[in-house]
Amino acid sequence: xxxxxxxxxxxxxxxxxxxxxxxxxxxxxxxxxxxxxxxxxxxxxxxxxxxxxxxxxxxxxxxxxxxxxxxxxxxxxxxxxxxxxxxxxxxxxxxxxxxxxxxxxxxxxxxxxxxxxxxxxxxxxxxxxxxxxxxxxxxxxxxxxxxxxxxxxxxxxxxxxxxxxxxxxxxxxxxxxxxxxxxxxxxxxxxxxxxxxxxxxxxxxxxxxxxxxxxxxxxxxxxxxxxxxxxxxxxxxxxxxxxxxxxxxxxxxxxxxxxxxxxxxxxxxxxxxxxxxxxxxxxxxxxxxxxxxxxxxxxxxxxxxxxxxxxxxxxxxxxxxxxxxxxxxxxxxxxxxxxxxxxxxxxxxxxxxxxxxxxxxxxxxxxxxxxxxxxxxxxxxxxxxxxxxxxxxxxxxxxxxxxxxxxxxxxxxxxxxxxxxxxxxxxxxxxxxxxxxxxxxxxxxxxxxxxxxxxxxxxxxxxxxxxxxxxxxxxxxxxxxxxxxxxxxxxxxxxxxxxxxxxxxxxxxxxxxxxxxxxxxxxxxxxxxxxxxxxxxxxxxxxxxxxxxxxxxxxxxxxxxxxxxxxxxxxxxxxxxxxxxxxxxxxxxxxxxxxxxxxxxxxxxxxxxxxxxxxxxxxxxxxxxxxxxxxxxxxxxxxxxxxxxxxxxxxxxxxxxxxxxxxxxxxxxxxx
Amino acid sequence: xxxxxxxxxxxxxxxxxxxxxxxxxxxxxxxxxxxxxxxxxxxxxxxxxxxxxxxxxxxxxxxxxxxxxxxxxxxxxxxxxxxx
Numbered sequence: 001x002x003x004x005x006x007x008x009x010x011x012x013x014x015x016x017x018x019x020x021x022x023x024x025x026x027x028x029x030x031x032x033x034x035x036x037x038x039x040x041x042x043x044x045x046x047x048x049x050x051x052x053x054x055x056x057x058x059x060x061x062x063x064x065x066x067x068x069x070x071x072x073x074x075x076x077x078x079x080x081x082x083x084x085x086x087x088x089x090x091x092x093x094x095x096x097x098x099x100x101x102x103x104x105x106x107x108x109x110x111x112x113x114x115x116x117x118x119x120x121x122x123x124x125x126x127x128x129x130x131x132x133x134x135x136x137x138x139x140x141x142x143x144x145x146x147x148x149x150x151x152x153x154x155x156x157x158x159x160x161x162x163x164x165x166x167x168x169x170x171x172x173x174x175x176x177x178x179x180x181x182x183x184x185x186x187x188x189x190x191x192x193x194x195x196x197x198x199x200x201x202x203x204x205x206x207x208x209x210x211x212x213x214x215x216x217x218x219x220x221x222x223x224x225x226x227x228x229x230x231x232x233x234x235x236x237x238x239x240x241x242x243x244x245x246x247x248x249x250x251x252x253x254x255x256x257x258x259x260x261x262x263x264x265x266x267x268x269x270x271x272x273x274x275x276x277x278x279x280x281x282x283x284x285x286x287x288x289x290x291x292x293x294x295x296x297x298x299x300x301x302x303x304x305x306x307x308x309x310x311x312x313x314x315x316x317x318x319x320x321x322x323x324x325x326x327x328x329x330x331x332x333x334x335x336x337x338x339x340x341x342x343x344x345x346x347x348x349x350x351x352x353x354x355x356x357x358x359x360x361x362x363x364x365x366x367x368x369x370x371x372x373x374x375x376x377x378x379x380x381x382x383x384x385x386x387x388x389x390x391x392x393x394x395x396x397x398x399x400x401x402x403x404x405x406x407x408x409x410x411x412x413x414x415x416x417x418x419x420x421x422x423x424x425x426x427x428x429x430x431x432x433x434x435x436x437x438x439x440x441x442x443x444x445x446x447x448x449x450x451x452x453x454x455x456x457x458x459x460x461x462x463x464x465x466x467x468x469x470x471x472x473x474x475x476x477x478x479x480x481x482x483x484x485x486x487x488x489x490x491x492x493x494x495x496x497x498x499x500x501x502x503x504x505x506x507x508x509x510x511x512x513x514x515x516x517x518x519x520x521x522x523x524x525x526x527x528x529x530x531x532x533x534x535x536x537x538x539x540x541x542x543x544x545x546x547x548x549x550x551x552x553x554x555x556x557x558x559x560x561x562x563x564x565x566x567x568x569x570x571x572x573x574x575x576x577x578x579x580x581x582x583x584x585x586x587x588x589x590x591x592x593x594x595x596x597x598x599x600x601x602x603x604x605x606x607x608x609x610x611x612x613x614x615x616x617x618x619x620x621x622x623x624x625x626x627x628x629x630x631x632x633x634x635x636x637x638x639x640x641x642x643x644x645x646x647x648x649x650x651x652x653x654x655x656x657x658x659x660x661x662x663x664x665x666x667x668x669x670x671x672x
Numbered sequence: 673x674x675x676x677x678x679x680x681x682x683x684x685x686x687x688x689x690x691x692x693x694x695x696x697x698x699x700x701x702x703x704x705x706x707x708x709x710x711x712x713x714x715x716x717x718x719x720x721x722x723x724x725x726x727x728x729x730x731x732x733x734x735x736x737x738x739x740x741x742x743x744x745x746x747x748x749x750x751x752x753x754x755x756x
Contacts, residue, residue: 068710072703108738111712227709231717249739262726351741355727364730364741388703466704466746468711471732471739 010178011059011096012051012171015079015119016103017112018065019344019472021131023047025103025161026062027484029171045078045382053171061097064386067111069118069209070216070223074385074393083122084209098178099125101170106136106143106158107248107473113234114227116152120184121208125177128156129170134163135473139247151237154184162478188233194225252344252473259348269349276336277438280409284328291328295321311509319505319574322593323497326410326570327490333406334489335482337375342477346371350469360452361459363387363467366396370448373403377631381638389465395455397638401631401648402448402624404441407569411622412440414573418594419615443623451651496568504571508564508578511538533557533579552621552660553614555602566627613667617660625656682754684747685731687721693752694718700749712736713750 014022030049047062061082064075069084071077083100102119104112120126128148136143145156155173159166186208190198194215201211216223258264295317303313340346346368354364362370365387373380380400387393404412416433423432517535519528533539541563542556549559557579565572573593580596600609626632632645639645681696695717698708712735713719720734730743 067707070706070710072707072710110736111738114710114712223706224709227706228714231712231714248737256723260723260725260732265726347741351725351730351732352727354741354743355725355729358729358743363743388707466707467730467741467743468707468746469741471741 007054007056007175007179009056009058010098010175011061012174012178013061013063013082013097013100014103015063015083015100015115016065016129017067017105017108017115019470020065020103020105020108020112021161022065022103023062024481025101025129025131025159025167025170026060027481028161028164028167029060045075045385046082051171053168053175058171058175066115068115069122073388083119083124097124098181099127099174101127101129101174103129103131103161104148106130106133107139107141109238110231110234113148113152113237114230117188117230117233120152120154121186121212123183123209125180125182126152126154126184127170127174127177128152128154129159129161129166130156131159131161133158134160135248139250141248147237151187151233152184153187162481188230190229191225194222194229249473255474256348259345260351265348265352269352272340272345274438276333276340277441278434279336280329280333282434284332287328288325291325295325310513311506315506315509315578316502318577319508319571320497320502322573322577323410323501323570324494326413326573327493329409329413330406330493331486331490333409334375335486337371338482338485338489339477340371341368342475342481344472344474347469347471351471354467354469360449361395361456362392362452363389364469365467366392369396370400370403373400373405375406377401377403377405377628378634381631381634384638389467391459392465392467394639394644395452397635398455398644398648399448399451401626401628401635401652402444402451404444404623405569405628407628408440408444408622410570410573411565412437412619414576414593414597415615415619418597419610419612440619440623443620447624447655500568501571501574504564504567505574505578508538508560508571508575511541512536512560512579538579551664552617552657553611553664554618555600555609557600558609558618562621567629569622569627572622613664616667617664620663621656621660623656624652624659626652681751684719684721684733684742684750684752685744687752687754689721689723692718692720692755694755696751696753698750704746705749708746708750711740712738719750719752 014026016022026047026049029051045064049060049062050057051060052058063079063082066076066079068076069080071080082095082097100119100122102116104116116126116128128145130143130145130148133143143158145158148156155177157166157170157173159170161167189195197215197219198208198211201214202208212226216226259268261268299313299317299321302317303309340349349371350364350367353367357363357366366384369380369383369387371380372383377400380403381397384393384396384400387396416436420433420436424430425432512533514536517532519531534543538560539556542560545559545563546554546556549562554562557576560579561572561575564575576597577593580593580600597610598608601607602609626645626649632649635645635648636642682693683699684693687693695713695715697715698705698713717736719736722732722734722739724731725741728744730741731747733740733742733747
């Protein structure tokens with residue numbers, strides 16, 4: 001079977017139901033040799049990587065999980081298009097994979113085999129990966145790869161993706177099948193009349209899928225008979241194993257008795273979210289302090305009289321460093337969210353919150369994209385592809401940017417650490433700073449709920465599509481999966497800091513340094529720096545918009561920070577790093593941005609710039625304002641027009657201004 | 673694609689917690705019906721109501737081995753024959 005000549009590289013597509021371990025398998029096949037989307041998470045678009053077999057790099061494509069090739073939502077359409085129509089773009093050369101690996105959960109054969117039967121009709125070579133055989137064996141289910149081969153007519157390889165077993169054999173079989181290029185035969189049988197109709201149409205050269213499409217369109221009941229016929233075929237491979245399947249769920253059922261308990265369930269939900277929250281804010285602190293010191297020392301070492309030295313120290317390092325400091329917090333956030341997702345807990349949470357979300361025009365299915373938005377709205381918006389109802393999907397996309405994303409965290413953390421006193425309550429268990437952060441998160445959610453209600457009231461009622469959600473058994477992710485996820489996530493964060501923030505910081509430094517102004521004679525270093533800043537481009541820009549933000553208590557330096565952060569929120573921190581380090585002058589540089597901010601004074605009154613009402617107003621502004629070009633771009637792409645992001649921008653930023661103003665007034669009235 | 677069941681069996685949302693049944697058919701029309709069938713609610717499939725969510729809705733169902741969360745109003749379209 002094997003020749004000595006090197007094989008051609010092949011395109012291998014990974015498909016299957018959700019929750020069968022496709023992505024774990026993909027990671028095993030490709031390792032780090034995958035093109036990393038900047039945003040790991042539940043797969044809603046194709047991911048490409050390479051797997052090496054005997055010196056040849058084969059292309060592996062990870063696709064979203066689907067229950068059927070007759071697509072129900074956008075993410076399923078992607079799979080259907082690739083397998084049935086040879087890709088999205090008919091203009092290009094055939095995008096078809098050379099072989100399709102259908103990943104199947106050994107403990108859940110019936111529904112998985114239904115999907116397999118559809119893939120077998122696409123005309124592409126197929127290899128089956130019978131995954132999670134370890135779980136099935138533990139539950140006493142007898143699995144038989146040979147039985148599946150007999151029934152389907154294609155090779156079947158047992159795998160345990162999480163342990164890396166069977167991967168090499170699977171790759172070999174897949175490449176073999178790709179080289180043979182044989183289309184599988186049809187093994188399921190329709191009732192006689194339908195068989196006749198199908199037989200009359202089948203032209204041996206075409207894949208059967210097109211004929212089946214035609215029949216479904218012509219005969220309204222055909223799809224039902226087709227589905228029933230496929231399930232009958234699936235039964236020939238599974239037999240009556242329903243009792244044994246129950247054994248698989250025993251551990252999960254025990255856990256769900258508590259986590260989905262009518263009273264304890266919601267309590268546990270609140271506790272778990274609270275714990276995640278505490279972890280993000282408190283556990284990262286030592287690491288962050290270390291980072292901050294290191295970056296400060298680096299900047300001090302580099303700084304000098306030459307322009308390039310100042311650019312490096314006060315532009316690049318100050319700006320990028322201010323953001324990089326938050327890497328530990330970001331990692332803990334992603335670790336926590338990732339664990340919740342991988343273990344399967346998020347689906348339970350979605351189950352619990354479905355009812356209250358229904359009142360907002362959403363469903364439990366919207367919960368997962370919205371949870372993702374706590375990390376970053378971009379993958380959250382993309383995850384909405386899995387929502388079948390178009391209106392619910394739009395609404396989810398619309399409110400996603402209001403969920404407190406990780407880019408807001410540096411801004412919140414900076415302002416809270418600098419200006420909220422560290423009062424402790426309950427014997428040191430609960431801190432005021434933590435409470436304020438919690439309040440900000442809740443405010444974001446409340447705003448999202450508020451806007452959702454507003455939209456619902458506006459819209460005319462219409463038929464709502466189902467909100468079905470599978471509850472997979474609880475699974476512990478492997479340390480390897482967790483490590484890979486963190487590595488990818490840290491990489492994405494640093495890349496973003498490296499490119500976007502770096503550019504923004506350098507730009508900011510240039511805008512604050514030019515045009516260069518000679519100091520008035522006899523001025524101190526402080527005064528010279530202040531004059532320079534004010535006369536610079538950034539200063540002029542800040543002065544220009546100052547009237548707009550003065551009612552909120554912001555001075556023009558804050559305005560500069562605000563404007564710059566419309567590109568990306570965390571740029572605010574970087575910009576303030578640059579503005580205050582340039583403003584302070586080289587001699588008095590303090591390695592702590594917080595100290596610099598606390599020392600800011602209004603030139604005319606001498607009062608602190610950052611008094612409590614102003615800080616609270618600034619926080620309120622960031623809760624609501626839409627400040628992220630990436631989000632705007634992705635919403636435009638996912639909704640197909642610029643109308644939605646334009647609406648978001650106007651509505652949220654307008655609301656932000658109002659909220660900031662109100663907050664300031666209330667804080668002043670309460671004697672802030 | 674309409675289906676009309678003309679007998680007196682119960683619907684899935686009428687089951688008691690923990691009760692088992694067998695699918696007799698799926699009522700209603702449109703995409704939800706097709707998707708229910710694709711998810712395995714074909715005639716003869718064993719189902720069990722595992723629990724209701726803390727606020728009463730949705731329902732967690734055991735569908736021949738896997739678990740699905742389904743809203744009551746959707747489950748009301750699935751006709752079943754109760755088991756002894």
